Amino acid sequence: GESVGLHLPTLSVQEGDNSIINCAYSNSASDYFIWYKQESGKGPQFIIDIRSNMDKRQGQRVTVLLNKTVKHLSLQIAATQPGDSAVYFCAEIGSSNDYKLSFGAGTTVTVRA
Amino acid sequence: GAGVSQSPSNKVTEKGKDVELRCDPISGHTALYWYRQSLGQGLEFLIYFQGNSAPDKSGLPSDRFSAERTGGSVSTLTIQRTQQEDSAVYLCASSLGPGPRGYGYTFGSGTRLTVV
Numbered sequence: 001g002e003s004v005g006l007h008l009p010t011l012s013v014q015e016g017d018n019s020i021i022n023c024a025y026s027n028s029a030s031d032y033f034i035w036y037k038q039e040s041g042k043g044p045q046f047i048i049d050i051r052s053n054m055d056k057r058q059g060q061r062v063t064v065l066l067n068k069t070v071k072h073l074s075l076q077i078a079a080t081q082p083g084d085s086a087v088y089f090c091a092e093i094g095s096s097n098d099y100k101l102s103f104g105a106g107t108t109v110t111v112r113a
Numbered sequence: 114g115a116g117v118s119q120s121p122s123n124k125v126t127e128k129g130k131d132v133e134l135r136c137d138p139i140s141g142h143t144a145l146y147w148y149r150q151s152l153g154q155g156l157e158f159l160i161y162f163q164g165n166s167a168p169d170k171s172g173l174p175s176d177r178f179s180a181e182r183t184g185g186s187v188s189t190l191t192i193q194r195t196q197q198e199d200s201a202v203y204l205c206a207s208s209l210g211p212g213p214r215g216y217g218y219t220f221g222s223g224t225r226l227t228v229v
Contacts, residue, residue, distance in 0.1 A: 101156070103157075
């Protein structure tokens with residue numbers, strides 16, 4: 001499943017397929033980005049981060065891509081599992097302050113068995 | 114504690130009443146933050162504490178909202194004369210130092226506030 005280029009509020013993906021979640025950020029001065037996963041009734045949980053001097057970073061089953069030219073961030077999840085069903089948020093932080101995260105609208109990912 | 118603890122987990126209150134929401138950060142975390150998440154929305158910053166001081170209160174929506182932190186630990190968010198538009202999930206986070214860069218910015222599970 002993929003939300004190609006645009007931010008879509010929902011994404012349905014078949015178990016075992018790869019997922020791509022997109023996010024457009026607003027502040028060209030932002031230099032640090034985080035992807036969070038939020039399950040129902042829980043707070044956001046850190047997945048992976050990336051600094052603006054990088055364009056790609058990989059974690060366990062996840063990859064974040066950063067395109068500063070078009071202010072776009074994406075999260076790729078490999079071999080999506082039922083436990084990946086959640087709301088995913090991107091967050092940015094700028095050089096003007098070090099503590100205030102600005103969050104995107106979120107994408108709800110549903111994994112079909 | 115092992116994580117950020119918030120209480121109560123759910124609160125239903127009548128319009129016009131005052132409410133207090135509590136946050137226990139991770140032990141040793143000097144920075145504490147409150148965010149608000151309205152239904153289907155992203156998180157909105159409310160206030161940032163460093164120790165017991167709040168250098169940034171810019172996200173508090175009105176003077177009905179206030180927060181304090183004591184002993185560099187527990188924080189309380191108070192909403193006076195609650196309105197229906199205050200209904201949301203209030204999330205607290207803490208970090209070892211200011212911000213998320215390498216300091217482990219960890220969120221609690223939130224307090225779901227419903228004003229009826």
